[in-house]
Ligand code: ADP
Ligand code: ZN
């Protein structure tokens with residue numbers, strides 16, 4: 001008898017043991033059908049052993065190991081196991097989350113009839129000899145593949161019963177799938193289409209090439225428009241030429257189609273697939289399979305693609321590595337950037353982290369020798385834009401816009417140049433206010449304001465999704481004098497249309513690109529200069545190359561500075577550098593105007609200088625002084641409950657438990673979260689910190705264990721390792 005240790009998609013932090021007759025190490029990573037409760041479920045075999053801590057009499061039998069398709073490989077499981085350990089998340093949940101949705105379900109997956117050829121196994125040949133002659137259909141099918149492996153379409157053409165018989169034969173082990181032929185990888189995949197590299201680009205490429213075949217993290221610090229993409233393409237080409245696959249991670253789904261198109265034209269004859277949550281289930285599964293089978297030589301994707309099975313992985317690239325979207329904000333709170341570095345180490349391959357404004361953690365690693373630092377200091381073919389602040393204290397605003405900004409927009413329109421206004425608020429106005437008593441529209445379920453949206457004329461909560469009609473009069477004092485306060489993208493769009501009636505204005509935010517095919521069309525219009533003014537949120541900031549954009553105006557950025565988060569300055573700087581980086585990529589030098597009440601603030605001063613390294617050094621000095629990351633390592637214990645006292649009470653108890661554990665770490669007081677109430681639940685958190693990562697990890701193992709065993713609590717809790725949000 002063998003025992004299978006199985007990962008299941010259930011919120012319990014253990015693996016589950018099942019008995020089975022004949023299983024071998026080659027079944028590790030395969031899917032298996034097992035009884036669970038009074039149902040059956042699909043899981044992944046993580047281990048095949050001989051013993052279990054469950055008494056033999058109580059050990060249930062696995063129903064069936066799904067051997068007709070390949071499983072996860074040892075290297076995939078090793079990465080998932082690392083992530084589960086490091087982020088203290090249940091291995092079963094981590095493994096199952098890494099599978100495309102159809103593979104998590106019991107319903108037999110539709111045979112992938114178009115992929116690969118089917119070959120007769122030795123067992124199939126025996127079966128053929130033994131089948132009675134009256135089993136004509138079965139014999140005919142086996143006979144057909146006996147001569148040579150065939151693809152499904154051919155088999156189907158010769159046997160009307162193929163759709164029924166092929167899955168049966170696969171399950172019985174009479175047939176097996178042969179991996180399809182890889183598309184030929186061209187000798188020099190980058191042959192003609194790319195521009196000649198600049199000296200800095202060539203140097204960066206050479207350094208990355210020198211690192212192929214060994215673990216080497218590289219930080220590619222390149223100002224916006226310096227041509228980082230070209231470096232990625234050359235690095236990937238080299239990995240491909242060496243017979244390996246490449247993985248390129250990007251922060252934003254909307255960036256993948258254009259990147260896919262670019263990569264497609266630069267690597268003709270190479271299969272490129274993308275993996276992100278915007279894909280339909282079937283498409284995602286097919287792409288995942290192509291990566292796993294080694295057919296897709298280049299895999300592009302967002303955060304979740306970092307776990308994709310890529311057997312011949314030779315290089316990982318993380319573009320815009322500072323982007324917060326690489327960290328999952330709930331549940332399994334992994335950082336895809338950090339996991340990428342671990343994956344590169346496990347695979348002995350280079351990993352390139354690229355950004356104009358790297359996370360301080362990455363920059364610190366690049367200055368202390370852990371990563372190699374490569375820089376691109378000049379723009380290709382254009383100058384950096386000029387960044388100026390407009391002091392809003394002394395100016396009169398119209399719909400949130402200063403006369404100086406309006407005048408600049410006017411000039412752009414006259415000159416026929418494109419301009420863009422950036423603000424980080426979608427909707428019409430961030431809140432509705434009563435002019436008589438000061439009442440403001442708030443969400444009952446969250447500590448957040450309800451945002452006024454024009455399209456459906458309703459109030460939306462951007463945190464819990466709650467929607468409410470706009471009240472006719474103030475709910476508190478009955479006054480009808482309710483007015484929208486502040487600017488959202490819809491309001492600025494309306495103001496621009498009114499002020500510049502001849503200008504073609506396009507708004508770009510989550511609401512306007514919700515439809516899947518909306519963005520490619522918008523991008524086309526921007527590129528073909530069919531748009532004069534863009535209004536948008538940070539969707540516009542990330543990585544886009546807009547050739548006609550001359551002027552960028554930034555409205556309402558100050559809000560971030562009121563945040564108590566120690567990363568506020570770092571984030572604002574990165575965001576605005578990204579936004580500014582969209583300007584002036586064409587022939588004329590760009591201008592960036594930032595409206596602020598605090599033009600003297602160090603962040604805005606640093607932005608005007610556009611010197612990331614100087615700013616990063618000053619922030620690092622502050623962090624070192626104050627004892628913040630990257631000089632210490634942190635984890636947050638988060639708790640939520642219907643009542644705040646319950647959450648705080650749980651954390652206080654957790655703190656007492658933690659104080660008795662070894663090794664010792666610093667435990668701070670439990671406090672309400674920055675947004676204490678969300679979707680009807682009260683949230684609190686407790687920060688733990690250590691100056692050694694290993695010590696923090698050892699502590700977290702012991703603590704997690706103790707908390708899991710502690711008396712039942714009505715608070716829901718979880719750990720956030722290396723938290724980015726407080
Ligand atoms: P980044 O990602 O560093 O902001 P991009 O990769 O978007 O910069 O490159 C900016 C622009 O410069 C793109 O239009 C790109 O095609 C172009 N470019 C990059 N490298 C070269 C080069 N060596 N010669 C000419 N144009 C280049
Ligand atoms: Zn009122």
Ligand code: ZN
Nearest residue numbers: 443446461464
């Ligand atoms: Zn809400």
